[in-house]
Structures are given as structure tokens and as C-alpha cells.
Amino acid sequence: MHKVELSYLLSTERSKDALIRNPLMDMLHAVQEEGSISGASRALDLSYRHVWGALKNWEQKLGRTLIVWDKGQHARLTEFGEKLLWAERQAQARLAPQIEALRGDIERAFSTAFDDNAHVLTLYASHDAALSALREQAAPRGLHLDIRFMGSVDAIAALNAGRCMMAGFHALDQPGSKSVAAHTYRGLLKPGLHKLIGFAHRTQGLIVARNNPLGITGLADLKRAGLRYVNRAEGTGTRVLLDELLVQAGMGPTDIHGYPSQEPSHAAVAQAVASGAADAGLGIEAAAREQGLGFVPLTQERYHLVCLKSALPEPQVQALLKELQSPEWQTSLEKLPGYSGKDAQSGKVLSLRATLPWWNYRKEKISKK
Numbered sequence: 001m002h003k004v005e006l007s008y009l010l011s012t013e014r015s016k017d018a019l020i021r022n023p024l025m026d027m028l029h030a031v032q033e034e035g036s037i038s039g040a041s042r043a044l045d046l047s048y049r050h051v052w053g054a055l056k057n058w059e060q061k062l063g064r065t066l067i068v069w070d071k072g073q074h075a076r077l078t079e080f081g082e083k084l085l086w087a088e089r090q091a092q093a094r095l096a097p098q099i100e101a102l103r104g105d106i107e108r109a110f111s112t113a114f115d116d117n118a119h120v121l122t123l124y125a126s127h128d129a130a131l132s133a134l135r136e137q138a139a140p141r142g143l144h145l146d147i148r149f150m151g152s153v154d155a156i157a158a159l160n161a162g163r164c165m166m167a168g169f170h171a172l173d174q175p176g177s178k179s180v181a182a183h184t185y186r187g188l189l190k191p192g193l194h195k196l197i198g199f200a201h202r203t204q205g206l207i208v209a210r211n212n213p214l215g216i217t218g219l220a221d222l223k224r225a226g227l228r229y230v231n232r233a234e235g236t237g238t239r240v241l242l243d244e245l246l247v248q249a250g251m252g253p254t255d256i257h258g259y260p261s262q263e264p265s266h267a268a269v270a271q272a273v274a275s276g277a278a279d280a281g282l283g284i285e286a287a288a289r290e291q292g293l294g295f296v297p298l299t300q301e302r303y304h305l306v307c308l309k310s311a312l313p314e315p316q317v318q319a320l321l322k323e324l325q326s327p328e329w330q331t332s333l334e335k336l337p338g339y340s341g342k343d344a345q346s347g348k349v350l351s352l353r354a355t356l357p358w359w360n361y362r363k364e365k366i367s368k369k
Contacts, residue, residue: 006020008103008106010110020092020099022088023054024054024058025084025085025088025089026044027040027044027051027054027055028066028077028081028084028085029085030043030044030051031055031067031075031076031077032076032077032082032085035074035075035076036074036075037051037052037055037067037075040075055067064078064080065078065080065081066078066080066081066084067081086275089271089275090268090271090272090275093265093267093268093270093271094263094264094265094267094268094271096265096267096268097127097149097264097265097267098149100132100147100149101147101148101149104135104144104145104146104147105146107139107144108120108144108146115142117142118142118143118144119142119143119144119315119316119319120144120146120316121143121144121145121146121165121166121316121317121319121320122146122148122163122164122165122166123145123146123147123148123164123165123166123167123168123305124147124148124150124154124155124158124159124163124164124166124167124168125147125148125149125150125152125155125166125167125168125169125305126149126150126151126152126155126168126169126170126236126237126238126303127149127150127236127264127265127266127267128149128168128170128202128284128303129266129284129286129287129336129339130199130200130202130303130333130336130339131145131147131168132147133332133333133336134323134324134329134332135147137323137328137329137332138319138320138323141319141323142319143316143319143320143323145320148164149265151233151234151235151236151237151239152167152168152169152170152184152185152235152236152237152240153169153184153185153188153235153236153240154235155167155168155169156169156185156188156189156306157188159306159307159308160188165307165311165314165316165317166197166305166306166307166311166317166320167305167306167307168199168303168304168305168306169185169237169303169304169306170202170237170241170301170302170303170304171185171237171240171241171301171302171304171356172241172244172299172301172302173300173301173302174355174356174357175244175356175358177357177358179244180240180243180244180247181240181241181244181356182356182358184240185356185358186358186359189306189352189356190352191351191352191353191359192309193308193309194306194307194308194309194352195306195307195308195309195312195349195350195352196304196305196306196349196350196351196352196355196356197304197305197306197307197320197321197324197347197348197349197350198302198304198305198324198344198345198346198347198348198350199302199303199304199305199324199344199346200302200303200333200339200340200341200344200346201300201301201302201303201339201340201341201342201343201344202284202285202300202301202303202338202339202340203284203285203297203298203299203300203301203338203339204238204241204282204283204284204297204298204299204300204301205282205283205285205288205295205296205297205298205299205338206218206219206222206280206281206282206283206295206296206298207266207269207270207273207280207281207282207283207287207288207293207294207295208273208279208280208288208293208294208295208296209273209274209276209279209293209294210292210293210294211294212294212296214227214279214280216279216280216296217296218249218296218298219245219246219249219251219298220249220251221280222251222255222256222257222280223251223255223256225257226257227257227279227280228257228258228277228278228279228280229256229257229258229259229261229278229279229280229281230258230261230263230269230272230273230277230278230280230281231256231258231259231260231261231262231263231281231282232262232263232264232269232281232282232283233262233263233264234262238266238282238283241282241299241301242282245298245299258278261278263281265287266283266284266286266287267287267290269281269282269283269287270283270287270288270290270291270293271291273291273293274291274292274293282298284338285297285337285338286336286337286338286339288337289337289338295338297338300340302344302355304355305320306352312349320347321347321349322347323347324346324347325346325347325348329341329346329347330346333346
């Protein structure tokens with residue numbers, strides 16, 4: 001069993017590439033894309049001798065052949081090389097939220113060490129591309145978001161247990177009192193104790209293969225024989241949303257082959273579809289576009305932030321509200337595929353009872369006989 005070691009570099013700027021870099025995987029990917037050792041060398045800005053020698057050295061260490069070295073033929077990965085590269089990319093996609101949180105932890109530690117006036121806000125939230133973008137935008141302004149991505153239910157539970165200052169979850173707009181969302185979140189959120197903060201509108205839909213070769217147009221197509229669905233874990237907001245949409249469509253979990261399967265994030269769902277391990281999965285458009293996949297929009301939902309009412313005056317919360325209300329953030333939000341700031345009331349403190357109208361305190365009149 002080969003072991004993995006992680007390291008990090010300090011830089012004034014962070015690369016947009018979310019992967020943890022590994023020289024071998026970079027070389028395999030370059031060979032796969034370029035079709036030759038010389039092309040891979042140019043793509044990586046390395047010498048041919050370096051790439052050739054490194055690949056040969058890795059083959060010796062691993063005891064497996066990575067490249068088909070036939071003379072006069074384009075270089076290509078062996079079956080083992082293909083499997084190794086796929087396994088590494090799949091693992092990175094599944095762990096992307098944790099990797100991103102780890103990066104944020106290290107950056108926050110160094111930022112606060114050099115800035116006595118920096119604000120740090122701990123936020124546990126359902127996985128979301130807009131929150132990652134907000135963290136990048138807010139950090140240079142002195143607001144450091146310490147984000148832990150997890151299921152919506154666990155995020156709100158962490159808020160109630162005092163492990164974070166704010167939580168993020170999502171639901172359909174104005175879900176009814178008998179909805180799956182109401183059943184899931186009603187016991188976790190209390191008017192007078194919690195306050196909602198508007199964040200964003202986003203589109204959720206089915207992530208499918210590039211150009212949608214199976215012609216999937218909606219939930220009903222998931223009932224087709226042989227169509228493989230990849231699900232999110234129980235307790236995640238997207239799993240709650242799927243169950244909500246299934247009820248509306250008159251369907252149930254047994255109608256979908258793959259309903260018990262679980263992936264931890266939108267990115268991991270997209271990777272499962274991209275690798276051919278699944279044909280469809282519910283997720284956000286941004287995750288599909290990042291992988292060059294097809295996307296079948298199903299519904300729009302509101303992504304909410306929630307905190308205790310008592311935390312509203314805290315400087316880090318006020319800094320967050322200011323950031324969310326800024327024109328810069330509205331522009332950034334509109335640039336994300338499937339997101340919209342229109343009518344999202346970003347940065348506005350909202351009434352829990354008005355936004356999620358699940359509570360009715362009117363006492364029933366008792367007739368006297």
C-alpha cells in the first residue's frame with residue numbers, strides 16, 4: 001500500500017486550480033492530453049529528458065508500466081496509468097470541500113497573525129460554489145471566512161451547539177408547512193432565536209454527460225431501466241431537495257436505480273458522471289460546467305445563511321453583511337453559472353417566520369358543550 005504525504009507552499013496569490021499538485025499525476029495528465037512525451041514536456045515547461053526520466057523512475061518505484069513506449073507511435077497511458085490518474089482525480093473531487101477548508105485554515109492562520117484588525121467568521125454550510133467565491137473576495141478586505149462544508153442538517157446543528165457563528169442551508173422558495181424541507185428544518189430553527197440572512201438564488205438540476213447523450217429531460221427519466229443515478233448523503237440539503245421533488249413528481253426512492261449511493265459534494269457528483277460511473281446526479285450548474293458536462297435545470301432555490309439573533313451585532317457578522325451588500329459581490333454572484341443575486345436580498349436580515357412560513361402559533365378555539 002503506497003502512502004501519501006501532503007505539503008503546502010506560501011504565495012501572495014492562490015492558483016485557481018483547486019487540485020493538490022502531484023508531479024506524477026501532472027505528467028500523466030499531460031501525456032494523456034498531448035499524446036507525446038515531447039508535447040507533455042512543453043505543456044509542463046520541463047525538458048524532455050526530465051519528463052522521460054521521471055516517468056521511468058516512477059515505473060520502477062511502482063513496479064508497473066505507466067506509458068506505452070512503442071516506437072513510432074503516439075505515447076499513451078497504459079490501463080494502469082489510466083486507472084491511477086482516474087483514481088487520483090476522483091479522490092480529489094470527493095475531498096475537494098475538505099481540501100478547500102484546509103487551505104482556508106492555513107491561510108486564516110497566517111492572515112490573522114499579520115493583521116490585528118482581521119475579522120474571522122466560522123461558518124458551517126452546505127457545499128456551495130458561491131460561498132467559496134465569497135471567501136476569496138472577502139479575505140483581502142479583512143474578513144476571513146472559516147468555512148466547513150457539510151450537510152445542511154449538520155451545519156444548523158453545529159450552529160445550535162455553539163461550534164460555529166453561522167450556518168448555510170438551502171431550500172425551495174416559500175416551502176409549505178407539510179414539505180420535506182419543513183419536516184427537516186422546523187425542529188432546528190426557531191423564530192426569535194435565529195435570524196436568516198439573504199445570500200443567493202441558485203439553480204439545481206441533473207448533471208449529465210456532455211451533450212446529454214441519453215436525452216434526459218427530467219426526474220421521470222430516472223425511472224428508465226439501466227439508468228444509473230448518483231445521490232447525495234442523507235442530511236444534505238440536496239438530498240432533502242431531491243426527496244421534495246420526488247414527492248412533487250409522484251415518485252419515490254425505489255423508482256431510481258442508485259438512490260442509496262452517496263457522494264459528499266456537487267463536485268464529486270460531477271466527477272462520478274464525468275468518469276462514467278453514473279449517468280445523472282442532482283447538483284448545481286457550476287459543478288457541471290466546471291467538468292464540461294451537460295446540465296438539465298429542474299428548479300431554483302434560495303441559499304440561506306442563519307445565525308443566532310444575539311450574534312447580529314458582532315463585528316464579524318456586520319462585516320459579512322457589508323460584504324454581501326456590496327456591488328462587487330452582486331457582480332461576482334451573477335458571473336457564477338446558475339447563480340443569481342436578483343431578489344435574493346443578499347446581506348439583508350430576514351424574518352424566519354416570513355421566509356420559512358412553517359410556524360403557526362394561533363391557538364385553536366375549543367368549543368364548550
